[in-house]
Amino acid sequence: MARDQGGLGIKRQRRMNEALLIQLRWRFLTNNNALWVQVWKAKYGNAPFEDVWGRKRTGSSVFHALRKIWRYVLAGARWGIGNGETADFWKDKWASPSSNLYDVALGTIPTVLLDRKVNYFVTEGGSWRWELFSPYLPTRAILQIAATPSPRAGSGCDRLYWSPSPTGKFSTKSAYVLLENGGAEDPSRKILWRTIWRWPGPQRIRAFLWLLAKNRFLTNVERSRRHLTTNTACVICGRYEKTALHVVRECTLALDIWIRLLPIKAHGEFFTLSLEKWLSLNLSHSSFFGLENWPCTFGVVAWKVWKWRNEFIFQNKRMDIRGAMMEIATYVEGLKITFDGNKKLGGTGSFGVPRWLSWDKP
DSSP: OOGGGTSOSOOOHHHHHHHHHHHHHHHHHHOTTSHHHHHHHHHHOSOTTSOGGGGOOOOOHHHHHHHHTHHHHHHHEEEEOSSSSSSBTTTSOSSOSSOOHHHHOSSOOOHHHHTOBGGGGBOTTSOBOHHHHGGGSOHHHHHHHHTSOOOOTTSOOOEEEETTSTTSOOOHHHHHHHHHHTTOOOHHHHHHHHHHHTOSSOHHHHHHHHHHHTTOOOOHHHHHHTTSOSOOBOTTTOSSBOOHHIIIIISHHHHHHHHHHSOGGGHHHHTTSOHHHHHHHHHHOSEETTEETHHHHHHHHHHHHHHHHHHHHHHOOOOOHHHHHHHHHHHHHHHHHHHHHHHHTTOOSOOOOOOOOOOOOO
């Protein structure tokens, strides 16, 4: 899964193979003059946008693999209307990116209209023949048709394009995204993942924030869900269930630090948000309630709280609040100096290890 979707940028092999099969099937639809396309059409059928392949029982392994991914091709393909002579009015996607008109029809469509092309529903003057299709469609579909330019004789042929791609051109990356989540991406979550991986600090803290956002810590609540314990209470405060959010925000160990860092006016919003919104707010606002360099401070505090908690549980080391505040301030200041200095030297602000690439004789 891509990093801006909550993954580590490592693709699943099965999904990638399916994306490559979608690419092959897409070429079958858009490159009619290719020799291999003509051979396949002669053997399996000459209807490029109907799943006639599904009616055949025999065929090669490649044939059956392409047949199985046909529904994904249909999900991503959309027609751009030119002269309206190729795209099917009811069965092809052209007015709406999500579905064809046949699937949203209110009733049975007359047989005489069912297999008509888009240009059939336009007058010689270029206006839509509303009386032919409006009785069978909901208001939303009618508005989508009204927003689509009607076919024109001199507008060229209808053309297929790949709707998951911003440019309309097919790419295996967009096909992979379509397979992973149906092509639907939550912009707010995408921003959260990007913010985490661009956080101005060491990679170990970025990895910690990533695990926190995915709620992957083995807290008592999670251990109880896996039948590893029956006690879901927090070990330190003992009053609440030990969830990931409780560990880094609500436990007395964390609460003492947050209260000292935040102004009183920020408490209401800071301590009531859900985990995802809490991370998004604090990692994306460079000045949270007037606090300078807050995303860096927030990440360091959350990580330190988790670290000190583990030291208390496994090593019986108790945290001194004054020493903790001093350690946080020193750590954040060191990160700020390193990060700003790297940028002044022409770097990107990310942390890395310099390596020799070559040696030239003096």
